Amino acid sequence: MTGRPIIEIENLSHTYMKGTPMEHVALKGANLYAEEGECIAIIGHTGSGKSTLIQHFNGLMRPESGKVIIDGEDLSKKKVDLKTLRQKVGLVFQNPEDQIFEKLIGDDIAYGPFKLGLPIKEVRERVKWAMDVVGLDFEEIKDRQTFALSGGQKRKVALAGILALKPKILVLDEPTAGLDPKSRKELLDKIKRLNKDEKLTVVFVSHNMEEVAMLADRVYVMAGGTDVLTGTPKEIFTDKEKLQHHQIGTPETVQVLYKLTDLGYQVNTEAFSVLEAAEEIMKVLAGKKEGSEHVQRI
Amino acid sequence: MSSEFEISRSITIGQYVPTGSFIHRLDPRIKLLVFVILVVAIAFNTSYFGNAIGLVLSLYLFWASKIPISYGLSGVKPAIPFIVILAVLQLLFQGQLFSDGRVYVDYGFVLITSESIRLVVVSAVRFIEIIFLSSVLTLSTSTTELTHSIQSLLSPLKKIKFPVHEISLITTIAIRFVPTFAIEMEKMMKAQASRGADFGTGGWWRIVQRTKEMFPIIIPLFNIALSRAEDLILAMESRCYTPGGERSSYSVYKAIAKDYLVLLVGLFFSLLLLFYPFPF
Amino acid sequence: MEPIIRLENVSFSYKINEKTKVSVLKNISFSIFPGEYVAIIGHNGSGKSTLSKHLNGILTPDSGDVWVHGHNTKDVNKKRSIRQAVGTVFQHPDNQIVATIVEEDVAFGLENIGVPREEMKKRVDEALNVVKMSPFRHRPPHHLSGGQKQRVAIAGVLAMKPDCIVFDEATSMLDSFGRKEVLQVMRKMNNMGMTIITVTHHMSEAAEADRIIVIEGGQIVMDGPPREIFKHKLELENLQLEVPSVSQMAEVIHSQFNTFSKDIIQENEFIEEVEKFHKEEVGT
Numbered sequence: 001m002t003g004r005p006i007i008e009i010e011n012l013s014h015t016y017m018k019g020t021p022m023e024h025v026a027l028k029g030a031n032l033y034a035e036e037g038e039c040i041a042i043i044g045h046t047g048s049g050k051s052t053l054i055q056h057f058n059g060l061m062r063p064e065s066g067k068v069i070i071d072g073e074d075l076s077k078k079k080v081d082l083k084t085l086r087q088k089v090g091l092v093f094q095n096p097e098d099q100i101f102e103k104l105i106g107d108d109i110a111y112g113p114f115k116l117g118l119p120i121k122e123v124r125e126r127v128k129w130a131m132d133v134v135g136l137d138f139e140e141i142k143d144r145q146t147f148a149l150s151g152g153q154k155r156k157v158a159l160a161g162i163l164a165l166k167p168k169i170l171v172l173d174e175p176t177a178g179l180d181p182k183s184r185k186e187l188l189d190k191i192k193r194l195n196k197d198e199k200l201t202v203v204f205v206s207h208n209m210e211e212v213a214m215l216a217d218r219v220y221v222m223a224g225g226t227d228v229l230t231g232t233p234k235e236i237f238t239d240k241e242k243l244q245h246h247q248i249g250t251p252e253t254v255q256v257l258y259k260l261t262d263l264g265y266q267v268n269t270e271a272f273s274v275l276e277a278a279e280e281i282m283k284v285l286a287g288k289k290e291g292s293e294h295v296q297r298i
Numbered sequence: 299m300s301s302e303f304e305i306s307r308s309i310t311i312g313q314y315v316p317t318g319s320f321i322h323r324l325d326p327r328i329k330l331l332v333f334v335i336l337v338v339a340i341a342f343n344t345s346y347f348g349n350a351i352g353l354v355l356s357l358y359l360f361w362a363s364k365i366p367i368s369y370g371l372s373g374v375k376p377a378i379p380f381i382v383i384l385a386v387l388q389l390l391f392q393g394q395l396f397s398d399g400r401v402y403v404d405y406g407f408v409l410i411t412s413e414s415i416r417l418v419v420v421s422a423v424r425f426i427e428i429i430f431l432s433s434v435l436t437l438s439t440s441t442t443e444l445t446h447s448i449q450s451l452l453s454p455l456k457k458i459k460f461p462v463h464e465i466s467l468i469t470t471i472a473i474r475f476v477p478t479f480a481i482e483m484e485k486m487m488k489a490q491a492s493r494g495a496d497f498g499t500g501g502w503w504r505i506v507q508r509t510k511e512m513f514p515i516i517i518p519l520f521n522i523a524l525s526r527a528e529d530l531i532l533a534m535e536s537r538c539y540t541p542g543g544e545r546s547s548y549s550v551y552k553a554i555a556k557d558y559l560v561l562l563v564g565l566f567f568s569l570l571l572l573f574y575p576f577p578f
Numbered sequence: 579m580e581p582i583i584r585l586e587n588v589s590f591s592y593k594i595n596e597k598t599k600v601s602v603l604k605n606i607s608f609s610i611f612p613g614e615y616v617a618i619i620g621h622n623g624s625g626k627s628t629l630s631k632h633l634n635g636i637l638t639p640d641s642g643d644v645w646v647h648g649h650n651t652k653d654v655n656k657k658r659s660i661r662q663a664v665g666t667v668f669q670h671p672d673n674q675i676v677a678t679i680v681e682e683d684v685a686f687g688l689e690n691i692g693v694p695r696e697e698m699k700k701r702v703d704e705a706l707n708v709v710k711m712s713p714f715r716h717r718p719p720h721h722l723s724g725g726q727k728q729r730v731a732i733a734g735v736l737a738m739k740p741d742c743i744v745f746d747e748a749t750s751m752l753d754s755f756g757r758k759e760v761l762q763v764m765r766k767m768n769n770m771g772m773t774i775i776t777v778t779h780h781m782s783e784a785a786e787a788d789r790i791i792v793i794e795g796g797q798i799v800m801d802g803p804p805r806e807i808f809k810h811k812l813e814l815e816n817l818q819l820e821v822p823s824v825s826q827m828a829e830v831i832h833s834q835f836n837t838f839s840k841d842i843i844q845e846n847e848f849i850e851e852v853e854k855f856h857k858e859e860v861g862t
Contacts, residue, residue, distance in 0.1 A: 046723050046753060060488045083494065091492040099489040101517040111514070115494030151622060161493060178750055180622040180779045182818040207753040249754045252782070252823040252845070259849050265856075274823055278830035285835060285855055441678045441718075467676075474678045477720040526673045532636055533674035536666040537687035537734060538658050546692045548685035548702070 005069075006169060006201050007034040007057065012066035013225075014052055026052040028225035029066070034218075036168075039195045039202040041212040041233075044222030045247050050205045053222070054171050057203070058089035071168065087116060090167030094174045096158035097151065105149070105157055106131075106142030112165045123164075130160040133198070134190055152183030159190070170194060172204040176211060188215060209251045213237065213272035221246060234270040253277035260284075314440045317364040321434065325557040326443035327450050332564035333435045339568035340427050345576035346416065349423045355567060356430040363438045373433045374426055381422050388418045441473045446549050463545060471530070482522055483515065490514040580648075581609035582742050582773055583633055583664065587642035590628060602628045604796040605642070610775060612741065615768045617784035617804075618777045620793035621818040629793060630746045630777045634664035647741070662691060665735030669747040671727035672719075680722075680730050681706065681715040687738045705733040708770075709763050725756025732763055742773035749783065761786060781808075782822045785843045792817065804843045824848040 014027040027049045034040050042050050055061040056068050059075060059082045068075040071088060093099070102108035106127055113123040128138045134156040149157065155175075162170070175191065176184040192215060195202045206212050212219060212233055219236045221229035223246045229236060237243070237254050250258070257269040257277055265284050271277045316322065321329070340352045360370050393409030396417055403410040436444070449466035456462050487497065495514050590603040602625045610616055610633075620626040631637040632644050635651030646663055649656040665687075668674045677683040681702055688698045706712045709729040719727055728748055735743055745764065749757040761783060768774045776783060784790050790807045792800035794817050800807050808814070808821045811829065815821075824845055832840035838855050842848050 045755065055488065058492055060491060083496075086492055086494060091489075093485060093489045093492070096489065098522060099486060099493075099514070099518050101514045111495075112493040115496075165494065180818065181820050182621060209754075247755060253827065256824060256827070256845060256848060259845070260852060263849070263853065265852070274826040275830060277823075278827045281827070281852060282831055282834055285831070285838070285852070442682055445678075470678060471676060474676065474719070477718075478672055481720075526670075529668060529670055529673035530676070532631075533666075533668055533731075534676060534686075536634060536636060536661055536668075537738065538661050538690040539686075540658075540690070543690065544692055545689045546694065546698070548682055548689055548695065548698055550695060 004036045005033065006036045006038075006071050007032060007203070008067065008069040009033070009053070009056065010067040012053070012056060012063055012068060014056075014061065014064045025225055030222070030226045032220055032227060034169075034201055034203060036201055037195070037199050039192075039215055039217045040204070041216035041219045042203065042205045042222060043207070043209070043212060043219060043248055048222040049225040050222050051173060052225075054091065054173060054203065054205060057169065057171050058086045058091045060091070083116070087112075087165045088167055089169045089171060090162040090165050092159060092162050092170070092172045092175065094177060096162075097154035100146050100154060100158060100161075103145060104142070105136075105144050105146050106138075108146055108157060109142075109160045109164050112161055116165065126164045126166065127160075130163040133163055133194065134160045135186065136160065152179055152186070155179065155183070155187065156190075159187075163194075167200070169201045169203065172202070174205055174207065176206075176208065191215065209237070209249055209254075210272070213251050213254075221248060233272065237272070238269050240269075257281075315365050315369065315437045317438075319362060319364040319438065321359065321363040322438045324560060325551050325553040326439050326447040327551055328553055328557040328561050329435065329439060330444070330447040330451060332561060333431060335564060335568040336431060337428055339571035340424055340431075343424075343571040343576075344416070344420055346420065346578055347576040348571050348574070349420050349427070351567070352427045352571060353423055356427045356434070359434045360430050363434050365434070365437050369437060370430050370433050373429050377425065377429060381425050385418045385422050388421065389414065392417060442470070442549070445470045445473065446551070450551070461542070464541065475526070478526075479519070479523070483519060486515050486518055579611050581611050581645075582647060583610040584645040585609070585632070585642070586645070588629075588632060588639040588644060589641045590632065590637065590639050592628075602796050603632070603639070606796070606798055607642075608791060608798065608801065610742065610773060612773055613768075613771055615764075615774045615786070615788045616776070616791060617787035617789070618775065618791045618793060619779060619781070619784045619819060621779055624793045624817075625796040626777050626793045627746060628796075630666070630744050630775070633742075633744050633775065634666055635660050636666075658691065662738055663740055664742045664744060665738055665740040666744045666746055667728065667731050667735055667748045669750055671724045671731065671751060674731050674734075675719045675727060678718055679715075680711065680717050680719060683719065683730055684715075684733045684737050687734055691738070701737045701739070702733075705737040708736060708767065709733045723756060724752045725759040728752065728756065728760050729763060732760070732767075736767070740772075742775065743767065745774070745776040745778075747777055747779075749778065749780065757783075779819065781814075781820055785822050792819070805841050808843050809841065 009030065009032040012027055012030045013025075016024045016026055030049060030053055032040070032053065042053065044050050052061065056063060056075070057070060059080055063076045070085065073080070073085070075085075100108050102111065109127045109130055110123050113126045118126070127142065131138045131141065136153070136156055146154070146157065170191075172191070176187055179187065188211060191202060191204070194200045204215070216233055219231060219233055220227045221236065228246060229239065229242055237250050240258055243250060251272050253272055253274060254269055254277070257267050257271060257280060260267050260281065261269060267280045267284055271280045336355075340349070343349060343352065360367070389410060390408055393411055393414040394407070396413040397409060397411055399412035401409065401411050402415070445466050448469065449462055452460070452462045452465065491497070495511065497511055586607050588603055588606045589601070591599040591601040593599050606629065618626050618629060628637065632639060632651070634646065635644070635657060638644070638652050644651040646660045649660055651660055675683050676686050684702045684705055685698055688701060693701070703712070706715055709732050711726065711729050711733060714722065714726065719730065722730065732743070749760050752760065764774055764776065765786065776787065778784060785804050785808070787804060790800070790802065790804050791798055792807065792814070799817070800810065800813075808825050811821050811825070822843060824847070825843055828838065828842040828848060828851065829840045831838045835855070837858070839851050842851055
C-alpha cells in the first residue's frame, strides 16, 4: 500500500425510478475509501446497496448526489472519459461466464483490448499475460471453443477478459459464487496474487466470510444503503452484536469461539483459520496443564 | 443524472398498480371484454362527436381507477412524435382519398379538405383514447388475471381443438420472464460496457456497425434463455406437466351483478359509437 | 422396510456425437428408505447431478434399473405416479417458477395432476405455511430473494404430497442467509417424516444428513453416516471435498490432547466436547 487514495466515495446516494410509485432508495449516504494496493471486501445482506455502489466505480452509474473520485478523477463532473475509466477499473460481474460470446477463448479475452483500439501485437501480448495470470495455458487453450469449458474454467476466461484491459483497480461481485471448493480456492489464490504481486487494488463483494477473512485488508459492512461498519476483518468479526444486528454471518470458526465466550471461556475471537481457532481453544483447555506451546501443523 | 442502462426498472409491461379501485376489483374477464369492444368501437368511429365521447369516457375510466395521471401521460408521451408524424403525413397525402367536403388547400398533389382534417384530428384523438384505455387495463389488472381472462375468452375455441391451455401457459411464462430478462439484459449491457463495449455510437444509419455492437449482448442472452428454458422444462416435467394433458385450474372467477352492469354499460357505449349517426 | 427408491447397477453415459460417449454413472446401486435424510456429495463433474436426475425418471439408465415404489422409471405409464412420489427442487431459483404469482406457482403441479379446486386451496395453504411463505402468496416471484424463491419452489413440490424430495444443489446459488432458510425447511420436513435427498458440495450441509453417499467418477466411493464419512479426512480431501471446520478443529485439538474426541461433525457437539473436556481437566 502506498498510502495514495485511489477510490474516494463520500456521502453517495442513489434512488431508482425517482418520482414514480416504484421509487426505491438503493444508496443513502454511503462512504468508501481505498488506498492503492489495498484489498477491500464489501459485505452485507441482499439489497443493502452493494451492487449499486460498485457500479459507481467505473461510471456505469453516475453519482446522483455525493462524491465519487477514482484515481484522482471526480466522476460527478459532466464530462468523464468513460472509456479510460472503464479500462482503469475492471469490473467483474456476478457469474461473469455468462458474458462470454465469442466462439474461441482467445477471441473473447481479446474483445476488451481490441475495443481499446490496441495494435494486434499488443492485444496478443495482453491476452497471453491475462491467461497466464489466471492459470490458463495460452498456446493450448486460446483456440479452444468457449462452450466446451467447465464452470470454473469459464470463470477464469471471463476474469482474463477483464484483466486483459490491464486495470489498476479490480472490482469483483461475488467472485466465487457457485464454484466448487477446488475452483473456489484456485480463484481466490489468483485474486490474492493479483493484489500482492501485480499490486492491483482489489475490491470484492462476498457472502463468504471465510473468504473475507482470508483475503481482505479492510472490510466495509453495508446495510440499508450505507456503510455501517468498517475495519480490518479482525475488528469486524469481533463486533458480534453489530454483526448479528445487520444479519451478517461470521466464519464457522469464529462462530464456535463466540459460543465459547458466551459460556465464559476466555478465548480470543480474533482467530479465523482452523489452526488459529484450534490453538485458541487449546490454550484454554491447557489451562492449568502447561506445555502446549507448539502445535503441529497437520 | 441517471444511468444509461436502467432498462429493467423502466419496463412497464405488467406494471400493476394496486389502488384497490372499483376498476381493479372488476372481474378481469369482463374488464378485458369491455376493453376489446370499446377499442373496436372507437376504431370504427370517425366523427368528432363520437370521439369526444370516447375521450371523455377513457379519461373517466382512468380517473376512476385512481392511478396517478402521470402514468397515463407517460404512456402518451413517447407516442407523441409518432402521432405528429402520422398527422403531418395524413394531412399532406390523404387528401386525395378524402376529397369530399370543403377544400382548404389545393397545391400540386397536396389537397387538404375538411374531411381530411377530420381524419387527422380523429385518428390522433383515437390514438390517445386507446393508449389511455390500454393503460387502465394493464395498470389495474395483474398479469395473472390478464392471462386467465385471455384463456377464458378463448375457451370457446377449445371445441375446434385450439390449444387454449397451452397458449395461455406460454403467455404466462413469457410474461413471467419479462422482468427476469430485462434484468439479465441490463446486467449484460453493463458487463460488456465494462469491457469497453459501446452501444449506440455511430448514427442509426450505420446499421451493420450497430448490429455488430449488439452481438456481445444478444449472443449471451440467447444462451441464457436457452439454458433457462432447458431448466424450466425439467422443472415443469418434474411437477407432472404433460403437454396437452388435462389440467384443473387454481384461479376461478365469478362475475357478479356489478360486473354484468359494467358489461351492459360498455356494450351501450360501443353500440352508440358504432351505429349512432353523429351529426358532426 | 420397503425402500422408496432402489437403484440397481445403474449406468449412464452422455452421447457427445455418433462416435464418442462420456460415461457418467458406472454401475451404481443403493436404496433410499422412508424417512431418511441422505446427502449425495461429490465435486463438480463427479456425476452427482446426473444421478439425481435418475431418481424421478427425468433421465433413465442405459443399463440397470431405478425403482420408485416398485415402479420402474423406464415404464412410461408410471411416469406421473413416480414424479408425484419423488419431487425435485432445482439449483436455479429463477428457472423453476412458472407462474406470475407465488400461490399460482405452488398450484402449478396440482393443476397438472387435476386436483379439484377446493383440495388445491387447502394444499397450497399448507405448503406455504410449512415454508413460511404465506405472507408472500400474492407477490410476483421476481420481487423475492433467492432463498424465498427456493422456498416457493419447495412449497410447489410439497403441495404434491410426495414421499421424497430431491434437492439438486438447491442451495448453491444462495447467500448464507438464504441457505440457512432452506436448510431449516429441509430439517423441518424431515422431522415431519419426509424423506430428503440433498445433492451438494457443501460439507456443512451434508453434516446435517443422517447418511452421506460420496460420488466420484460416477461411482459410489463411500456410503455411511456423516460421523463415519468425516473420519476419512484425507480421502475426502483427495476428492476435493473439505470436512466441516469443526471436524478439522477437533482433529487439531485431538492431536495435542488425545482424550478430546475427533469424531465431531456439528458445532454444538464441538462445544459440548470442549465443556466436557474442560470439566474433566478441572476435576483432576
